[in-house]
Amino acid sequence: MARRDERMSEEEEETEAESMSESESESQSGGEKSKGGLDYIMSLPDVPMKLPPHVELQRTRVLCNADAPNHTDTIQYSGAFASVGVDNSFRLDHFRDKFRVEVIRYSDEDMEFDMIGVDPALANAFRRILISEVPTMAIEKVLIANNTSAIQDEVLAHRLGLIPISVDPRLFEYADGNPLNERNSIVFKLHVRCERKKHLRRTVKASDLKWLPNGSELLESENSNSSSSSKPKTYTEFTCPQDSLPEFSDNPIGFKGKLGDIIIAKLGPGEEIELEVHAVKGIGKTHAKWSPVATAWYRMLPEVVLLEEVEDEVAENLKSKCPVGVFDIEDVANGKKRLTVSQPRACTLCRECIREGEEWEKRVSLRRVKDHFIFTVESAGALPPDVLFTEAVKILETKCESVISDLS
Incomplete structure (x- = not known):
């Protein structure tokens, strides 16, 4: 009888301990859930914090295959990657940190500059304003x-x-x-x-x-x-x-x-x-x-990537295929030659380097950066190209203020 009483007391203590642990876990989970559903999901250990590499490549690059380009659309929906914890919404502070303009070439007649960190719609807005709305x-x-x-x-x-x-x-x-x-x-x-x-x-x-x-x-x-x-x-x-x-x-x-x-x-x-x-x-x-420019156009920044080491005769063959001299040959040890990408910016996307079969597409990947635009402005002569672009920015600013005032 004594042994039976001892077993019952031990079982009661275990049940009390389990009930206490369950109440503590419920209180902790309740506190975590009170923070918000997304915060609770993000706190779980098995939730990825970044996009997989192949998805990130599709989001930020246009893949230029031998037949046609792929993934040309820009993903603007804010919740497109919410399931993997990536916020795709537009944030002004993020835009300010990422946006920049770099002047590559300037003269009184034309100007070439890089506009980085903008959507294609904004780049096209500047182009249309330069052609048709700058007086x-x-x-x-x-x-x-x-x-x-x-x-x-x-x-x-x-x-x-x-x-x-x-x-x-x-x-x-x-x-x-x-x-x-x-x-x-x-x-x-x-x-x-x-x-x-x-x-x-x-x-x-x-x-x-x-x-x-x-x-x-x-x-x-x-x-x-x-x-x-x-x-x-x-x-x-x-x-x-x-x-x-x-x-x-x-x-x-x-x-x-x-x-x-x-x-x-x-x-x-x-x-x-x-x-x-x-x-x-x-x-x-x-x-x-009344158009102030002879032409105003832009193109996405070309990106040429070698997917494997290209050496010797294959390297010489691939270099001769490119009509604008994107590739170059460098000497390595033991008298071997290796192909390098020396001028990716000069690529015109003619696809001559990948046109002859799948084995060439496995060696070279042609891409375009979706948020990096090479802008060229040729002035007709009335104003310098930098002044024309500044005036285009002012006109777009006036349009935005008009829309904001109408909505408010």
Whole structure:
């Protein structure tokens, strides 16, 4: 009987200890669950904290195979990788830390820079704004007094409209149907003649257009019968000469540098052109003559990876396949040669290195970085390319502020 009582007491103590341990574990788990479901899941030891390598590669790279590129879409859904504990949502602090711009090449005519850490939609927004929404000055009205050249009046007017003007458009206002004055227009005149005895043929260039700081010199036809006492009315209403304004007094308006060499027409003996043109402010969305860039384009950063060691004859063969010289040969021990990737940025994705079968795709992998863009901006001549991009940033900022104000 005594032994039976001792066994019962021991069993009671074990049950009490188990109940106490269960209550403590429940209180601890309850405290952990109170932190939040995601925090509780992330605290488990078998939950991965990073994406698998093959998923990370698909998320950040475009794989360029011999037939077609794969994984070209950008994954923007915030919960796309929530099951593995990766937050894919957009965070401003993360964007600030990752975003940067690196200028690779710069001149007065063009600029190449890297835009890193942005979405393709944002890069394309800058491209579209540069082409169609940054304003410039261009010839809008052509008043032809005499044209005996072989070029029709319409073709001549079209040529004149496409000539870039060396002037800062930020110094002018939009005309918007208002009378042309010194603040919203520029007036040029052209009067050239090919003398029969002096020239067999004369080339008319943009530098032959002369700036009229006092405005138009042609009288409107409706005032031709007016009384002599009334002041003759021209096509512009300048209140003061433009060369008296401080922004133009030391910087005359015209066609400077290479712009002055643009050919307008070629005159034969006895042919003559006499006309007057009026330039106003506009944007490329209205007409291409107001586009400030010759071209603005971008491409994703190429990434060329050797998946295995390529040596000797195979290395020489692969180097000869690339037309832009992406690969190079280096000497290693024992007289062997090894292939290296020397200029991956020059890759044009022609796929010549992987075109001849699967064995070449096992040696070389061609990729594109989804958030790294090589931007090229070629100015038409009105403004330097860095100023054009700065103006594009301001326009996008204005658009964003407009959307925010409408939503609020």
